[in-house]
Amino acid sequence: MPKVNVERLRSASVTRRESDWEGVRLHVVTGKGGTGKTTVAGALALALAADGQTVLLCEVEGRQGISRLFDAPSLPYDERRIAVVPRNGATAGEVYGLAIDPEAALTEYLEMYYHLGRAARALDKVGAVDFATTIAPGVRDVLLTGKVYEAVRRKEKKRVHDRPTYDTVVLDAPPTGRIARFLGVNAGVADIARVGPIRRQADSIMALMRSPQTAVHIVTLLEEMPVQETSDGIAELRAARIPVGSVIVNLARRGPLDRPTIEAASADQLPRADFVAALHETGLPADDATVEGLLTDAREHAIRVAMEDELRTRLDDLGRPIYELPRLADGADLGALFDLAGELTKQGMA
C-alpha cells in the first residue's frame, strides 16, 4: 500500500516526529543508472543529520560522486566531514564522506582483523592484492561491504577509536541490476569458505544486511525501464532476504497544467479561439503555426503525464512506501541538496 504523507507534511514543521525508518542503521540507496541515486543518498544523509544524527555517506564505485555533490575536494580513503547541519544556531548533525577504495580496504582489513602487517605486504608483493581486488571482482564486493559493515558496527565496539562513530550509514550503492548480488556477496563467500575468520566475517555481514537495521531504497524515474528495474530489484532483494525499504521517485516533473487542461489537451479539445485571443492580448504572434505549436506542446505533455500516471500505479502496486523528489531547474547544487533533504524530512523518510 502506498504511504500517503499529507499528514506528515502538515505536522513536520510543528513537532519532531519519528521517521518512517526508526531503528535503521544502514540506508542503502540504489537505482538504475542515471536516476540520481547519488543525489538522493546525499539528500538523505543531510536529512538524517538535520535530525541530529552523525551520518557517514559512502560510495563504492570510485566515481567521486559525493565530493562532486558536496563541492568538496576529492575524497581520499579517509572519513572527512563534508557538511554540518545547523539548527537554532547550534550544530544539529554532521555528514562525513568516504569513498571506499577496495585496495586500501583490503590492507586495512588484513591489519584490523588478522594483524597481518608483514604478511599483507608479502601478499601485495606477489600480486595477491591486485588479484583480490581486480581479477576476482567478487572479492572487491566482499571488501566494500566489509568496510560498510565496520562503519555501521563501530558504534557498538568497546574499543576507543580515533575515528568518529556514526548513528547511521548511508551507502550510495551499485545500481539496481547488481544490488542483490552486491549486498549478498558474503552469502557466496559462506559457500566457499566453510570455516575460518573469513567465514565468520561473512556471516556477520550477512546478518546485518538481512536485519531490520538495514533498508534498501530504490530510486526510480517515471519511465518504463527504471520502473521495471525497480520491480525486478525488489524481487531479487526479497529472494536474497534483504529488507526492501522505500521507492523514491526522483526528478518528478510538476508541470503547470491542471488535470482538466491535461485531459482536454490529450483529447485535442483545448479552446483554440481562447489561445488566439491570449496571444493577441500579450502581443505574441497568433498565426496558425504558433497556435498549433503550443497545442502540440500541451498534447505531448499530456501523453507523458498519462504514461507517468500508469507508472505511478505500477509503483503503488509494489507495496512499498513512496517518496517523491522534484526535478530541479538547474541541477543539483549544494543548496538544492538541502531543499531535497527538507522534502525527504517532510515526507517522513528521515
Next chain:
Amino acid sequence: MTAPSVAPIPGAHPLAVDALLDDSSVEIIVCCGSGGVGKTTTAAAIGLRAAERGRRVVVLTIDPARRLAQAMGLAELDNTPRQVEDIDTTKGGRLDAMMLDMKRTFDDVVLAHTSPDKAREILENPFYIALSSSFAGTQEYMAMERLGQLHADASSNGDYDLIIVDTPPSRSALDFLDAPKRLSSFLDSRLLRLLSTPARGPIRLFSAGMGVVTGALTKLLGAQVLTDVQTFVAALDTTFGGFRQRAEDTYRLLQERRTAFLVVAAPEPDALREASYFVERLRDDRMPLAGLVLNRMEAPAAVHVSPERSLSAAEALAESGQHPVAAAVLRLHGERMTRAARERRLAERFASAHPGVSIATVPALSSDVHDLPGLRQIGTRLGGE
C-alpha cells in the same frame, strides 16, 4: 503528428549515421555510455535501421536487465542469437538479438578447451562456480569472448555482416577493453605460479618467504579454500591460454577500421562528463570513435516563441486572470524552451571541448520506446530524416 526535431549543434559536425550503417567495411559497432542514457535503445534502434537498410545484423547486449528483449518483443534472450520478427527484409537484411549469459559462455570455454574429466572437475569447483556466476565483472571478459566468437563465426559462415554491441552501464562499460591485459597479468602473475606449486610438492611451499604467504592465505581462507583455489588455478593455464589469446585478438579487432564506437549520452551534465571520459579513453586506446549520440533532447514546437516572451506572456495573463488555460500552456512552452536552451548549451560546450567528434541528436519522444515502431522512429531520427 509532425515529428519533433532538434536543430544542429553549432560547432559540431553532424554524425552521418546512415553512411556508417551502409558502410560494408564496418563490421562491429560498439555503443558505450553511462547508465540511463538510452544506450540499449540506441543499439537496438541502429540494429533495426541497419537491418532494414540491408545489413545482416546481430545485436549483443551484456546488460542483465533484459531490456533489449522488451524493446524487441522477444520473450527471452539467451546466449544464442534469436531472430527478430516483423522487420522489413525487402533489402535482404535480417536482425538477430542475443543477451550474454556469462556463466554459459564461461562453461562453454571450459568445455571446449579441456578433457571431459578435467572440465567436470573445474565446473564443479566451488571457486569456479562463484567466479563464473555470482561475481561481478566476469561479464566483461565473457563479452570479449562472445564478441570474438560471433565475429569469427560471422567471418566464416557469413551469417552476419554487422555486430552491434551494447556495453554494461557506467565506467565498467570500458572495463572489457582492459580484460585481456588483466587476464594476461593474472596468468603471468607470481601468485598464480605460487598457488600452483604446492600441489606439486610441499618442499617449495616452505622455502623462504613463500611460507609467509601461503600461511597468510591459509589463515585467511581456511585450508579447504586454498585447495579449491589451487585445483582451479592448476586447471586455468591449459584452459584459458586460448581464451587470453582470443581476448587479445578481440582487443586488436576493436582497434581496426572495421570497428566503430558510438558514445551515447543524454543532455545532462553528469552523462556528458562520462561521455568526455569515454571519448578520451577511446582515443588513448586508439579505438576508432564514430561519434556521439545525444539522446532525449527536449524538442518543443513553436520554437519561434522564445522562453522569455512565452513566460512573460503567461505572467501577464495570470495577473489579468484571463485565458487561464492558454496561460498555463504558455508557461509549459516557456519551461520546455528553457530546458531545450540549457541542453543545447551543454551540447555546445561538449562540442567545443571535443572539436573532432561528430554528434547526432535524437529528440525526446513523449512516450517510452518498447516496440519495433518506436525503435524505427528513433532510427529515423538518428538517420537525420
